[in-house]
Amino acid sequence: MASKRATISDVASLAGVSIATASKALNGRQDVRAATRERVLAAAAELSFQPNALARGLISGQTRTVGLLTSDSVGRFGIPVLLGAEDAFGAGEMAVLLCDARGDAIREQHHVRALLSRRVDGLIVVGESTNPRPSVSKDLPIPVVYAYGPSEDPSDVSFVPDDVGAAAMAVNHLLAMGRRRIAHITGPTHYKATRDREAGLHQALEEAGVAQAGQTLTGPWSQRWGRHAAEMLLMAEPEIDAVFCGSDQIAAGFVETARERGRRVPDDIAVVGYDNWEVLSTETRPALTTVDMNLEVLGRTAAQHLFAAIDGKATPGVHKMPCQLVIRDSTSPPGIS
Amino acid sequence: MASKRATISDVASLAGVSIATASKALNGRQDVRAATRERVLAAAAELSFQPNALARGLISGQTRTVGLLTSDSVGRFGIPVLLGAEDAFGAGEMAVLLCDARGDAIREQHHVRALLSRRVDGLIVVGESTNPRPSVSKDLPIPVVYAYGPSEDPSDVSFVPDDVGAAAMAVNHLLAMGRRRIAHITGPTHYKATRDREAGLHQALEEAGVAQAGQTLTGPWSQRWGRHAAEMLLMAEPEIDAVFCGSDQIAAGFVETARERGRRVPDDIAVVGYDNWEVLSTETRPALTTVDMNLEVLGRTAAQHLFAAIDGKATPGVHKMPCQLVIRDSTSPPGIS
DNA sequence: CTCCTGGACTTAAAGGTTTTCGGAAACGTA
DNA sequence: TACGTTTCCGAAAACCTTTAAGTCCAGGAG
Numbered sequence: 046m047a048s049k050r051a052t053i054s055d056v057a058s059l060a061g062v063s064i065a066t067a068s069k070a071l072n073g074r075q076d077v078r079a080a081t082r083e084r085v086l087a088a089a090a091e092l093s094f095q096p097n098a099l100a101r102g103l104i105s106g107q108t109r110t111v112g113l114l115t116s117d118s119v120g121r122f123g124i125p126v127l128l129g130a131e132d133a134f135g136a137g138e139m140a141v142l143l144c145d146a147r148g149d150a151i152r153e154q155h156h157v158r159a160l161l162s163r164r165v166d167g168l169i170v171v172g173e174s175t176n177p178r179p180s181v182s183k184d185l186p187i188p189v190v191y192a193y194g195p196s197e198d199p200s201d202v203s204f205v206p207d208d209v210g211a212a213a214m215a216v217n218h219l220l221a222m223g224r225r226r227i228a229h230i231t232g233p234t235h236y237k238a239t240r241d242r243e244a245g246l247h248q249a250l251e252e253a254g255v256a257q258a259g260q261t262l263t264g265p266w267s268q269r270w271g272r273h274a275a276e277m278l279l280m281a282e283p284e285i286d287a288v289f290c291g292s293d294q295i296a297a298g299f300v301e302t303a304r305e306r307g308r309r310v311p312d313d314i315a316v317v318g319y320d321n322w323e324v325l326s327t328e329t330r331p332a333l334t335t336v337d338m339n340l341e342v343l344g345r346t347a348a349q350h351l352f353a354a355i356d357g358k359a360t361p362g363v364h365k366m367p368c369q370l371v372i373r374d375s376t377s378p379p380g381i382s
Numbered sequence: 383m384a385s386k387r388a389t390i391s392d393v394a395s396l397a398g399v400s401i402a403t404a405s406k407a408l409n410g411r412q413d414v415r416a417a418t419r420e421r422v423l424a425a426a427a428e429l430s431f432q433p434n435a436l437a438r439g440l441i442s443g444q445t446r447t448v449g450l451l452t453s454d455s456v457g458r459f460g461i462p463v464l465l466g467a468e469d470a471f472g473a474g475e476m477a478v479l480l481c482d483a484r485g486d487a488i489r490e491q492h493h494v495r496a497l498l499s500r501r502v503d504g505l506i507v508v509g510e511s512t513n514p515r516p517s518v519s520k521d522l523p524i525p526v527v528y529a530y531g532p533s534e535d536p537s538d539v540s541f542v543p544d545d546v547g548a549a550a551m552a553v554n555h556l557l558a559m560g561r562r563r564i565a566h567i568t569g570p571t572h573y574k575a576t577r578d579r580e581a582g583l584h585q586a587l588e589e590a591g592v593a594q595a596g597q598t599l600t601g602p603w604s605q606r607w608g609r610h611a612a613e614m615l616l617m618a619e620p621e622i623d624a625v626f627c628g629s630d631q632i633a634a635g636f637v638e639t640a641r642e643r644g645r646r647v648p649d650d651i652a653v654v655g656y657d658n659w660e661v662l663s664t665e666t667r668p669a670l671t672t673v674d675m676n677l678e679v680l681g682r683t684a685a686q687h688l689f690a691a692i693d694g695k696a697t698p699g700v701h702k703m704p705c706q707l708v709i710r711d712s713t714s715p716p717g718i719s
Numbered sequence: 720c721t722c723c724t725g726g727a728c729t730t731a732a733a734g735g736t737t738t739t740c741g742g743a744a745a746c747g748t749a
Numbered sequence: 750t751a752c753g754t755t756t757c758c759g760a761a762a763a764c765c766t767t768t769a770a771g772t773c774c775a776g777g778a779g
Contacts, residue, residue, distance in 0.1 A: 050523055052765060063729045068767060076727060098500040099440045100765035103734050108436065110500075113480070124461060131482050135493075140500065143450070143480040145468050156472075163435045163447075163477065186387060268665040294661065324631065324661065328605040389735055400759045405737060413757060437735035440764045 051092035059088040071096070102164065110140045111351060112160035114181070116148045116194070117173030121322065122340060126171045126192045129344025133352075139166075148173065157182055167351045170194070171344070175205050176237045188354035192347040193340070195363045202354065203363045204347045206338040208238055211368035212245025215317045215336055216289055220249065222376055224287035224315050226258040230274040230299060231291025232266045239263065242291055242319065258285045266291070268325075271298020279306055286314055287376075293318035293325040293335055300329050300375065315376040331374030338368045388429035397425035408433070439501060447477045448688060449497035451518070453485045453531070454510030458659065459677060463508045463529050466681025470689075476503075485510065494519055504688045507531070508681070512542050513574045525691035529684040530677070532700050539691065540700045541684045543675040545575055548705035549582025552654045552673055553626055557586065559713055561624035561652050563595040567611040567636060568628025569603045576600065579628055579656065595622045603628070605662075608635020616643055623651055624713075630655035630662040630672055637666050637712065652713040668711030675705045 057067035062081060070077045070085035071094075077085075088094075102108040113130060115123045131141050142165060146153035160168065167187050172178050172194010180198040181189055188202075195203030219227055229246055232239045243261055250257055259282040264270035271294060278285065279302075290296035296318030300310050308314050310331055318326055318335035326333040343366045353359065394404035399418060407414045407422035408431075414422075425431075439445040450467060452460045468478050479502060483490035497505065504524050509515055509531010517535040518526055525539075532540030556564055566583055569576045580598055587594055596619040601607035608631060615622065616639075627633035633655030637647050645651050647668055655663055655672035663670040680703045690696065 053767095054765080064766080065730075065768075066728055069728090072767085074768095078727065081727080095495065095499045097440070097765050099436045099445065100734090101767075103434070103436045103440060103736095103765080104767050106734085110479075128482065131480060135482065138496070140496065141480045142447075143468060143478045145465070145472065158432065159475070159477065162432045268661075294665075298665075322661075324605075324659075328631075328635075390737095391735080401736080402738080402760075403758055406758090409737085411738095415757060418757080434735050437764085438737075440735085440766095441737050443764080 051089075051094045053094065053096065055092055056085060056088045056094050059092065060084045106164075107166055108164050109138055110142055110163070110165050111348075112142045112144060112156075112163075112165045112168045114144050114146060114153065114156055114160075114168060114170045115173075116146050116153070116171070116178075121320075122193055122338075123171045123173060125340035126344035126347070129341035129346075130169055130171075130192070130348040131344075132341070133345040133348035137352075150179070153181065157185070161185070161187070167355050169347055169351055170196075174236055174238060175208065175241070176235075188351060188359060190347045190351045190354065192344055199363070200361045202350060202359055202361055204343055204350070204366055205363060206340070206343060206368050207365035208241035208368075209245040209248065210365070211319075211336045211338070211370070212242040212289070213249040214245075214368070214370050215319070215334075216246050216249035217253075218334070218370055218372070218376060219287045219289065219315055219317060220253050220255065222287075222315060222378055225255055226282070226285045227255070227287045227289060228258040228278055228282060228285045229261040229289050229291075230271065230278065230295050231261060231263055232295070234263050239291055246289055258282050266294055268294045268298035268301075271295035272302040273298075275299040275302035275306075279303065279308065287316070288314060289317050291319055293320045293322045293333060296333055296335070296375075297325045297329050300331075300333070304330075311375050311377050312379040317376060321371050326371070326373070329375070331377075334373045334376040335371055336368050337371050339366065342366065388426075388431045390431065390433065392429055393422060393425045393431050396429065397421045443501075444503055445501045446475055447479055447500070447502050448685075449479045449481060449493075449500075449502040449505045451481050451483060451490065451493055451497070451505060451507045452510075453483050453490070453508070453515075458657070459530055459675075460508050460510060462677035463681035463684070466678035466683075467506055467508075467529070467685040468681075469678070470682040470685035474689075487516070490518065494522070498522070498524070504692050506684055506688055507533075511573055511575060512545065512578070513572075525688060525696055527684045527688045527691065529681055536700070537698050539687060539696055539698055541680055541687070541703055542700060543677070543680060543705050544702035545578035545705075546582040546585065547702070548656075548673045548675070548707070549579040549626070550586040551582075551705070551707050552656070552671075553583050553586035554590075555671070555707055555709070555713060556624045556626065556652055556654060557590050557592065559624075559652060559715055562592055563619070563622045564592070564624040564626060565595045565615055565619060565622045566598040566626050566628075567608065567615065567632050568598060568600055569632070571600050576628060583626055595619050601632075603631055605631045605635035605638075608632035608637075609639045610635075612636040612639035612643075616640065616645065624653070625651060626654050628656055630657045630659045630670060633670055633672070633712075634662045634666045637668075637670070641667075648712050648714050649716040654713060658708050663708070663710070666712070668714075671710045671713040672708050673705050674708050676703065679703065 053067050054064050057064045067085050070082040117123050144156040168189045171192045177197045178194045180196045191203040195205050262274045296316050318333040321335045321337035326335045390404050391401050394401045404422050407419040454460050471478050481493040505526045508529045514534045515531050517533045528540040532542050599611045633653050655670040658672045658674035663672045
């Protein structure tokens with residue numbers, strides 16, 4: 046459609062100057078008379094000139110592009126991290142090259158090579174869970190930052206949510222609301238998230254000198270499991286006054302069954318979820334108090350840190366990012382709701 | 383960390399040949415003796431040579447990169463489309479440059495310019511709703527394909543779900559199950575999706591010579607609205623035996639309230655949702671029969687079409703992609719469930 | 720008058736790869 | 750021996766931009 050794209054030499058000849066002068070004028074550098082600059086700018090506008098980023102990158106060695114390598118395309122957790130990162134980059138003039146390895150190590154290596162070949166300035170690897178994952182490759186010529194799923198190698202840079210702290214915060218909230226018989230329903234134990242959140246629960250209970258009500262119940266991350274666990278729990282420990290759930294899905298299931306069994310939430314039993322998955326947490330009745338991992342902030346922070354690393358200053362290690370407790374009706378004091 | 387990256391001239395001198403020969407050997411072209419090729423390949427492997435995609439793109443004019451421009455980062459609908467596209471590209475050697483305009487036209491133009499400057503080979507624009515949107519720009523030197531949200535300009539290429547057909551299919555399913563008093567609860571009328579789905583409903587009812595039960599109820603796309611509408615509907619039209627809902631959220635709300643009001647689903651009232659948002663459609667009781675828009679397929683198709691357009695053969699117009707009815711328990715015949 | 724200074728502009732190299740074309744060697748034929 | 754053909758390889762241009770270095774000129778100082 047559009048005729049051949051204009052190059053800087055087209056602009057230069059239209060303005061009647063040399064290529065070098067055109068370049069200087071366009072980049073706002075010294076040694077160009079104001080009138081000349083005007084002429085060049087006018088010519089560039091007329092030809093709607095766009096500098097070729099490839100040629101520019103070839104010279105400078107900087108492409109102003111980063112790779113974003115994700116393992117779980119469809120994942121609930123990868124997306125916000127990705128958005129946060131894209132946000133941080135978009136503010137400047139960075140671009141994001143998106144790759145999805147679908148959890149396959151071979152494909153991941155393939156993508157890393159492709160990104161290297163495209164001379165990206167850095168790499169963000171976002172995991173599908175907070176379980177540590179193999180380092181993407183030992184000696185890459187570019188900095189790498191891990192988000193959500195940390196690297197196994199402690200000399201890499203990783204950003205993860207502070208699950209332990211968040212769980213403790215959630216449980217402390219329940220304690221502050223006067224609850225003392227707190228049960229725990231959560232996900233599979235092969236998730237580090239599960240173990241971390243349980244650790245946070247125990248830590249908070251221990252500090253307060255309160256015993257956990259019943260055993261921790263582990264199962265899949267599903268609403269169905271929340272309902273099933275609710276039945277078991279209400280049978281085994283009928284006197285509980287609070288439940289800390291490992292996810293909003295589990296919490297939603299618990300709330301539903303508790304209602305059906307005639308337990309009032311929050312009056313009889315307070316419930317805290319995890320993830321702040323809005324379609325669940327705001328639509329249950331009552332709306333769920335829940336932990337928000339601030340994943341967009343995490344992604345943005347990871348991206349900003351990648352900038353720093355590109356500029357030379359990296360701080361290795363696993364950085365724990367604070368989470369936030371979103372307080373809604375499911376933990377209101379009795380009589381308020 | 384890693385020493386300076388190897389160039390083809392490093393490979394050539396290590397193999398003891400000229401740059402031209404090295405290039406030919408690496409690209410598997412003629413006019414190279416087998417033994418020479420071996421030597422070059424060995425040298426490349428030893429230096430772990432990666433051809434510089436920038437230099438390559440500069441010459442060929444093809445970057446093997448496409449831009450993916452989305453308006454609603456966080457959107458439920460953009461994501462699967464994006465994944466499908468990424469999938470189609472990843473199969474070849476294409477890379478995806480991701481941009482999020484956050485629904486801002488200015489930012490969108492900015493991103494288009496940046497992508498053009500990076501010399502992408504094509505552009506996919508994914509919309510946040512099926513409402514037609516302004517064409518991204520009149521005369522772009524590269525092909526553009528619109529996915530989910532079509533362009534206002536009929537000479538552009540757009541791929542959208544066939545909402546009319548899908549709604550008709552859903553209603554025909556209800557009719558086939560023997561339902562005759564079918565009501566409709568849906569979203570805001572300023573969504574084309576709402577209007578299309580209602581059109582499909584009417585088309586199917588008319589063909590069958592059946593009248594709609596009550597007025598169409600429109601409100602927000604929320605579970606809350608589903609509950610509210612359910613109360614109104616069960617009051618106004620107590621004899622309905624089926625409801626076609628404009629989204630799974632609305633359907634989930636309806637089902638919940640219907641249960642509470644003592645109506646059995648599906649025995650008394652069959653329910654069909656829309657979107658197949660699994661966290662809702664499979665976790666309601668009973669699980670929802672619902673329309674799956676096959677958005678990943680749509681995204682993949684759009685990407686494949688973009689390939690074709692890059693190679694010169696585009697077929698303008700709005701292409702309606704078929705949807706699929708996922709049948710679950712919420713529409714089983716009475717007595718089966 | 721010469722020399723110097725500094726501004727405004729141009730020339731040319733560099734960056735890494737692909738590709739065209741020409742060259743050289745080896746071989747067969749007359 | 751002279752010539753044509755085939756096979757393999759290398760020199761150099763091209764892609765587009767940035768930048769270091771160089772040219773040219775006017776004007777001021779000595």
